[in-house]
Amino acid sequence: MVAASKMRKAQDRMRAARPYGEKIRLVAGNLSHALTDYRHPFLTVREDVKAIGLIAITSDKGLCGGLNTNLLRLALGKMKEWDAEGKKLKVTTIGSKGLGFMQRAGADIVSQLTGLGDTPHLEKLIGPVKVQLDAYINGEIDVLYIACTTSCTSPARSSSTP
Incomplete structure (x- = not known):
């Protein structure tokens, strides 16, 4: 019973965070393809x-x-x-x-x-x-x-x- 309750709460938190994760991936993808003079070191492919x-x-x-x-x-x-x-x-x-x-x-x-x-x-x-x-x-x-x-x-x- 306790495990089911904990799982349900964890699933609710996961569902609530999903839109934020999707938006972060979208923003990061757009930044990596942007044509700018400055390239952040984390976006540089070695x-x-x-x-x-x-x-x-x-x-x-x-x-x-x-x-x-x-x-x-x-x-x-x-x-x-x-x-x-x-x-x-x-x-x-x-x-x-x-x-x-x-x-x-x-x-x-x-x-x-x-x-x-x-x-x-x-x-x-x-x-x-x-x-x-x-x-x-x-x-x-x-x-x-x-x-x-x-x-x-x-x-x-x-x-x-x-």
């Missing part, structure tokens, strides 16, 4: 990728079906692919499930955050994410990926993306 940053966003607890498993399986596949290509990888984990997995996988974890709870606050996320953004600006990584669950169609089905 051709020769030698080092990759990965932010893996998982839950702190495991009672969420295949959400963490599917996401981490996808991330592991990409990590093996990048390793085979000789690319260095720096990982940031958000959520204890991702942290434990990346530690067992032997990943180079440069920052991490756990214990966000049901209502995460932006100020807690800034520190770990800034580590990766600074690495990009300083040329330590050439591209930054975010591995997260992009849609949750039901408690049993979700899809992830790196």
Whole structure:
């Protein structure tokens, strides 16, 4: 009963945030295609990728079906692919499930955050994410990926993306 109530509240928050996320993607897409004299460093595509940053966003607890498993399986596949290509990888984990997995996988974890709870606050996320953004600006990584669950169609089905 409590789990169903928590899930319903989480789904309501997700639905309420969806229009904001869609608008942010639209604005970012328009900015990246705008013809201006100034190009923000985050919108510049680097051709020769030698080092990759990965932010893996998982839950702190495991009672969420295949959400963490599917996401981490996808991330592991990409990590093996990048390793085979000789690319260095720096990982940031958000959520204890991702942290434990990346530690067992032997990943180079440069920052991490756990214990966000049901209502995460932006100020807690800034520190770990800034580590990766600074690495990009300083040329330590050439591209930054975010591995997260992009849609949750039901408690049993979700899809992830790196």
